[in-house]
Amino acid sequence: MRLRDELGTLYTNADFADLYPNLGQPALSPWRLALVTVLQFLENLTDRQVADQVRGRVDWKYALGLDLTDPGFDRSVLSEFRTRLTQNQAEARLLDRMLEHFQTKGLIRARGHQRTDSTHVLAAVRRLQRLESAAEMVRAALNALSGADPEWVRRVAQPEWFERYGHRVEDYRLPKGKATREAYGLAVATDGFTLLDALNGEGTPEGLRRLPMIKVFEQWWAQNFIREEGRIRWRRGDELAPSGERFNSPYDAEAAYSTRREHEWIGYKVHISETCDAELPHLITHVHTTNSTIQDVTSTAPIHAALAQRNLLPEKHIVDAGYIDAELLASSVPEHGVNLIGPTRENRSWQARAGTGYAASHFQIDWDHCQVTCPQGATTRGWYPTVNRFGTLEILIQFDREVCAACAVRSLCTKAKGGRRVVIQPREKHEALRLAREYATSQEWQALYHRRAGIEGTLSQGTRALGLRRTRYRGLRKTALQHAATCAAINVLRAVSWLNGDKPGRTRVSRFSQLAVSA
Ligand code: SF4
Structure with missing residues (x-):
């Protein structure tokens, strides 16, 4: 009831007008179907259970603006409504319109802090040999x-x-x-x-x-x-x-086999982004559903594009290392004004892993003169822009064979017979990566990155309470619709809770870990 009193109906018929033909009336108002769909995922109900709730529950009738004697509807209209959304590629509309509504209510704003993480989603098919x-x-x-x-x-x-x-x-x-x-x-x-x-x-x-x-x-x-x-x-x-x-089952050809740490599954992956500013409720701003084999890093740019479309881009976007690479670090500020905050992937070269070796970061680069100076003061013989096997531009730096052969600390630098070779990224990417690594050593960065942990609670809420872990439907589009509806439901819970005066909980630290913090 608080939902209706404080937030109104959330949707209007005009929000879904393009999904219906001009002639003829839909069996039930589209805004009611949209709200019922959100309530369905909020309580993790089947279509049949939803039809029963609409017939029998006073709070649902109040939220939907129905008379107490209203007979409700046949459950098949829910499936028809979902089909309209997916056929018109409007899976995200339940969340889009809700976010617009929340923006007008001042519950959410752009240019704050947001965080993103993903979790695996099991397809509604059995795994086959x-x-x-x-x-x-x-x-x-x-x-x-x-x-x-x-x-x-x-x-x-x-x-x-x-x-x-x-x-x-x-x-x-x-x-x-x-x-x-x-x-x-x-x-x-x-x-x-x-x-x-x-x-x-x-x-x-x-x-x-x-x-x-x-x-x-x-x-x-x-x-x-x-x-x-x-x-x-x-x-x-x-x-x-x-x-x-590749796919495993004829009944869902978009569900792919994938592994992630100790998990292996057939299905999808869902990326959830939410606000994380202290003065506002933590609301989900975007949900991005992909094939399970898609790397997290390829989702960062589409997430930024979607947030830009909603006018909800953050100033600081806090993510784990999987969502960051040099190109994104270099492009997210000029393109969207978004600072990516998160650890960068480690340098995996043997020199960096050895700790005492000369990794690429130990070399001084003079970009204007295309010259590199090694830790022993030798300068490069060659500077070769090249395209690697992934089609990405990089620069190959070559030191002189004779100079390296005579070097007293050669064993720290190269195992090659010729001179040392170093591969670096183009200037913008290299500098963006260097600055990000430098910033990651500061206390300010530590405090910011600490906020990322809260997204785990949102994923947990989605998977444990609202059925996010397993798809109800087959195919990417329908799965994306389920995720949009589930995230809209989480937003309703959080907005109502905020309006009731409840503040978001803090990330819990175990009693044992608290001892370490206070030591
Ligand atoms: S091996 Fe060559 S590049 Fe490496 S430190 Fe010695 S002189 Fe410099």
Whole structure:
């Protein structure tokens, strides 16, 4: 009830007008559907439970502005509303409009401090062994084709397929023993190619080849099998597609296998950004859902772009080392006025790890004259701008072979037979990285970076209380919608709590750690 009294309806029909045709009225006001969706994720309810709550709960009726006698709606309208959002690429709108509303209420502002971190998200599909995947792919393709053109399937299907693909494929039901499993695998592979040949044969309706499941089937088959000179075999490890393009289940081809420290999972990754200023509630400003194999560092620029679009860019953005590289350090200030605060990745060269060796940071660079001076006072023989295998510009510095050969401290500097080589980034990146490393040694930086820990609490709230850890739906877009709705729900909880006079909790320090702090 406090939500309605203090924050109003949060949404208006105009916020979603473009999702509906001009003619005809939607069954329920779009603003109510939007608010119901947020309340659904706030209480982690199913569609059926939501329909019951709307019918039976006074506080929900009050928040939705419904009469006490209102009969509510059929649960299917929730699914239709979500489909409208995803089909119109408006997954983020639940959060966008809420943030605009909060800005007008003065609960959130740009140019403060924000922090970002990510967590893994499990897909709504089971993890399959490779052999299971192959058989399940054929089964899923046959099911899709049977729905679209049963007569065609009857003509093409071989008698043993009904036995082999009639039931869900599970590892414990598959043949035991290496030889029999290999024979089973070959039979499945042959079936798959037979089906593909039939699909590509003359007289096959074009529509069958265009079925989404058939596209998935073709893609997985090409990624995993090779047919050469009439023989079929599995692809070897070095012949497989990059991990980001591979998938495991026919039912969610966007969910990829990934690992992170001790976790391994099939699914997605969600990056959450929130404000962390003391004088305002800590509200989520952006949620970014990606394929699980995407590196955190590639999400930093899209997060800044999205925050710029919402006019919610921070002045200081606190992140861990995974979100920072030299290019971002150099570009985030001129492009967005955002200072990235976080540890930079360590120099992994043996000289840096040895502690006593001469790493690149020990060399003096004269950018104006393209010259580098080593710790022993020798100057470079060559300065070569080059492009590395990732397509990134860098500069190769070469010292003279004779000078290095005569150097008394050569063992601290190089193991190469020739002169010392040093690779440095272009000037803007190099300087940005150097300044960031220098700043990271200050107490001011330590105090700022200390704030980052609070985002762990938000991830914990999302995963433990609001079901963020596991997707309800299949596919990246629907998963992104779930995440936007969940983060909007967290914002409602926090805004209402703030208006009730509760301040955000501080990051807890264990009693034992407190002893170290006070020692
Ligand atoms: S090995 Fe060459 S580059 Fe390294 S310190 Fe000695 S002279 Fe300088």
